[in-house]
Amino acid sequence: MTSTHVPDQRTRHEHLIEIYRKVVTVRFAELRIRGHVEAEGFGGFWHPGIGQEGLQVGAIAAMQPADYLYYAHRGLGYAYAKGMDLTALFGDLLGRAVGSTGGKGGGTVHFASAEHGVLGQGGTLGSNFVLGAGTALASQLLGDGRVTVVFFGDGAAARGTWHEAAIQASVWKLPVVWVCENNGWALSARFEDQSPTPNVADRAPAYGMPGVIVDGQDAMAVMDVTAQAIDRARRGEGPTLIEAKTLRIRGHYEGDRQPYRQDQVQGDEIPNDPVHRLGEHIAVEERRAIDAEARRTVEEAFDAALAAPRPDRSVIFEDVWA
Amino acid sequence: MTTTQAPPATDRVTSYSRAINEALAEEMRRDERVFMMGQDIGTLGGVFGLTRGLQEEFGPVRVRDTAINETFIVGGAAGAALGGTIPVVELQFADFLFTAADEVFHKLAKWRYMHGGQFTMPVVVRLPSGVVGGAGAEHSQSLETIAMHVPGLKVAVPATPADAKGLLKSAIRDPNPVLFFEHKGLYRIKGPVPESSDVLVPFGSARVARSGTNLTVVATGLMLGRALEAAEQLAPRGIDMEVIDPRTLVPLDIDTIVASVEKTHRLMVVHEASRTAGFGAEIATQVQERAFFSLDAPVWRVCGTDTPLPQDPDLEQACIPSTDDIVTAALALAAV
Numbered sequence: 060m061t062s063t064h065v066p067d068q069r070t071r072h073e074h075l076i077e078i079y080r081k082v083v084t085v086r087f088a089e090l091r092i093r094g095h096v097e098a099e100g101f102g103g104f105w106h107p108g109i110g111q112e113g114l115q116v117g118a119i120a121a122m123q124p125a126d127y128l129y130y131a132h133r134g135l136g137y138a139y140a141k142g143m144d145l146t147a148l149f150g151d152l153l154g155r156a157v158g159s160t161g162g163k164g165g166g167t168v169h170f171a172s173a174e175h176g177v178l179g180q181g182g183t184l185g186s187n188f189v190l191g192a193g194t195a196l197a198s199q200l201l202g203d204g205r206v207t208v209v210f211f212g213d214g215a216a217a218r219g220t221w222h223e224a225a226i227q228a229s230v231w232k233l234p235v236v237w238v239c240e241n242n243g244w245a246l247s248a249r250f251e252d253q254s255p256t257p258n259v260a261d262r263a264p265a266y267g268m269p270g271v272i273v274d275g276q277d278a279m280a281v282m283d284v285t286a287q288a289i290d291r292a293r294r295g296e297g298p299t300l301i302e303a304k305t306l307r308i309r310g311h312y313e314g315d316r317q318p319y320r321q322d323q324v325q326g327d328e329i330p331n332d333p334v335h336r337l338g339e340h341i342a343v344e345e346r347r348a349i350d351a352e353a354r355r356t357v358e359e360a361f362d363a364a365l366a367a368p369r370p371d372r373s374v375i376f377e378d379v380w381a
Numbered sequence: 382m383t384t385t386q387a388p389p390a391t392d393r394v395t396s397y398s399r400a401i402n403e404a405l406a407e408e409m410r411r412d413e414r415v416f417m418m419g420q421d422i423g424t425l426g427g428v429f430g431l432t433r434g435l436q437e438e439f440g441p442v443r444v445r446d447t448a449i450n451e452t453f454i455v456g457g458a459a460g461a462a463l464g465g466t467i468p469v470v471e472l473q474f475a476d477f478l479f480t481a482a483d484e485v486f487h488k489l490a491k492w493r494y495m496h497g498g499q500f501t502m503p504v505v506v507r508l509p510s511g512v513v514g515g516a517g518a519e520h521s522q523s524l525e526t527i528a529m530h531v532p533g534l535k536v537a538v539p540a541t542p543a544d545a546k547g548l549l550k551s552a553i554r555d556p557n558p559v560l561f562f563e564h565k566g567l568y569r570i571k572g573p574v575p576e577s578s579d580v581l582v583p584f585g586s587a588r589v590a591r592s593g594t595n596l597t598v599v600a601t602g603l604m605l606g607r608a609l610e611a612a613e614q615l616a617p618r619g620i621d622m623e624v625i626d627p628r629t630l631v632p633l634d635i636d637t638i639v640a641s642v643e644k645t646h647r648l649m650v651v652h653e654a655s656r657t658a659g660f661g662a663e664i665a666t667q668v669q670e671r672a673f674f675s676l677d678a679p680v681w682r683v684c685g686t687d688t689p690l691p692q693d694p695d696l697e698q699a700c701i702p703s704t705d706d707i708v709t710a711a712l713a714l715a716a717v
Contacts, residue, residue: 127463127464158497159496159497159499160495160496160497160499161497161498162497163494163495163496163497164497169495169496169497171496171497171499171500172499173499173500178460178463178500179492179495179496179500181483181487181488181492182487182495183483183487186456186483186484186487186488188456189452189453189455189456189457189459189460189484190456190457190459190460190463190488191460192453192456192457192460193453193456193457193458193459193460193461193462193463193464193468194460194461194463194464195460195464196457196460196461196464196466197460197461197462197463197464197465197466198464200416200442200443200461200466201414201464201465201466203465205464207460207464219452220452220453220456220483223448223450223451223452223453224450224452224453224456224457226448226450227447227448227450227453227457230448231445377498378493378494378497378498379493379494379532379533380533380557381493381498381501381502381503381556381557
């Protein structure tokens with residue numbers, strides 16, 4: 060794999076530094092949120108993405124700013140990587156007026172930023188398949204050159220919406236890239252117990268599209284395969300299914316004790332940690348500086364969100380109609 | 382508040398289905414962002430012929446045949462709207478709302494709300510609706526009340542060619558999602574339709590289809606014609622019925638209905654959909670909340686049976702209100 064598909068002139072190392080900065084920022088955000096949930100309790104459900112940040116940031120590093128993103132429910136790495144402001148993301152999580160949804164959030168699910176092409180997420184898993192194909196159709200119709208990237212989990216891959224979207228997207232050669240985060244678990248269901256194929260990507264040939272498997276802990280590798288898939292989509296050659304192999308470090312939601320699971324990750328050690336994988340390539344002092352900056356950024360943004368007011372109840376009646 | 386149509390001098394007579402076809406063509410000519418997709422709408426021109434000729438004029442890119450994939454047709458429309466286009470999609474039968482329920486009731490209805498108002502969802506879903514003669518329990522339903530119950534969806538139920546055209550044009554220009562219930566049993570009826578491509582029928586504006594003094598009847602879709610026939614039969618018998626067509630259920634022009642009840646003091650709601658928890662129940666409730674002391678009698682409903690629709694055309698007709706049923710009920714209600 061080379062970096063020739065990445066859409067700008069930065070060197071590979073510069074990309075790595077930027078990806079590391081984002082991954083480590085998301086990691087601190089994950090830890091800050093976990094701390095908050097454990098200390099304060101929490102009214103919503105936080106679905107941690109810790110350990111999966113590398114693939115999220117890596118894939119999105121291959122996108123252009125104008126490209127469209129439908130993210131999945133594991134954390135906020137996607138939205139942050141696409142350029143959204145951390146305070147707004149924490150604000151959504153904490154149900155604050157500074158959230159991107161103006162206080163309608165609370166939990167992880169519904170960040171959005173029209174400005175950054177972050178189009179949101181459906182609360183019913185797998186609903187993003189058909190929306191993503193539709194947005195890609197709009198790009199094809201308008202000739203705007205944008206590509207839509209849709210994230211989903213191995214569990215959502217079983218939805219019928221995948222079948223309907225994948226067939227239509229492939230037949231029409233829509234500019235969409237599907238990124239499956241296979242962390243092995245759909246809440247309490249093991250992937251291997253619920254999949255007829257060893258890999259999600261094995262299903263791609265039936266839809267007439269390439270299926271690519273990549274090590275999801277290797278952010279640079281994910282960036283490379285995503286860049287190729289995005290190039291292909293932008294050339295009008297249709298969708299690609301990428302399966303990033305990863306691992307669910309925590310429960311389905313923060314607080315899930317996972318009684319169904321025998322392979323629980325203990326302590327803070329993350330196997331094949333994407334932070335370390337990237338960090339190995341950065342000089343120690345530079346890395347420390349990035350870490351310190353990331354930690355400070357997260358703390359400031361979280362404090363700002365915590366200090367922000369709750370929304371007025373009048374928001375209940377806003378935005379039902381345009 | 383009632384709107385008046387364009388002056389009759391500029392009208393010509395055309396069919397309900399032709400009126401819909403014209404609305405689609407005019408809006409696609411007016412705005413290049415408008416496109417259509419659905420099953421068999423392109424090459425075939427739709428199983429009911431509604432989109433005939435449109436692929437010839439606008440090409441297969443803007444008039445797209447899909448696979449059998451209702452979740453994509455509606456969910457894809459939602460996504461395409463977020464991407465800056467104006468999708469007008471067809472579900473081959475309104476009943477397929479259930480096949481695409483997550484996309485209709487969650488994505489179209491709630492996406493803007495859930496995401497803090499950052500997006501608009503200008504999608505029209507065309508829904509061939511109602512009893513048409515032997516189509517069976519899964520191809521004949523009137524589901525407009527279900528659409529009405531979920532906040533975030535506008536609901537149109539045109540009963541005449543002019544309203545079909547004018548409401549569809551308004552729907553396509555509306556930044557909100559619209560479920561557009563076309564009655565299959567009305568596709569062939571003819572009526573005056575304004576010649577001009579600029580005549581729109583606004584949402585939330587009921588039409589007084591017949592003025593009367595004794596009894597108000599609210600009816601939509603296929604039932605409007607039957608109510609008007611019943612009114613003509615009742616006139617010589619001393620009952621002067623006022624017939625109101627709400628035309629849209631969301632928003633609902635309750636003011637026009639209440640004003641009529643304050644004049645006639647009696648109200649009957651006629652709908653083809655099953656009786657229980659139909660829109661008749663909602664209208665009855667709103668009227669008694671607002672005009673209880675104007676009523677001389679209970680509000681009655683004449684509705685479809687609380688059964689699935691049988692496939693047999695005769696049995697099927699027995700499940701929905703006939704003109705005779707409306708006449709009989711009106712005579713009884715007038716005597717209360």
